[in-house]
Amino acid sequence: MDSVAIRRRIALGTAVLTASGLLALAAPGSAQAADSYCPGRKVKDLPFSTGTVHVYKANGYVCAVTFPKHSSTAKRPMSVSVQARGNRPVVDKGRYSHHAGPITVHAGHRCVWIKGSVGSGKVSSGWILC
Incomplete structure (x- = not known):
């Protein structure tokens, strides 16, 4: 084997190792994409017939x-609302295909008090995280 062939094999091996390393670094971030809408740790899921509201808490x-139960590209009515006791609720309401919110x-x-809806299904938490 001459030196040119050895260099080519080393270059190919380096390229394969680099690509596999980049894929390994990119994969965990894409797996967490659904949970990256809100900072902090997930403290509660509020499931209902047509979807789920994911609740996170960080530094007060x-x-x-709100996510629908079944993913679709069709837009449908969705909402999410968060109200701290003593304040007015903050609401995101509209026709969305993937999620409503995030509301912080x-x-x-x-x-x-957290509320969420997708289509005709809805959830209301009552006072939580006291």
């Missing part, structure tokens, strides 16, 4: 996102 802030409010140590 509460964040919520500063709750501090106060209770929050």
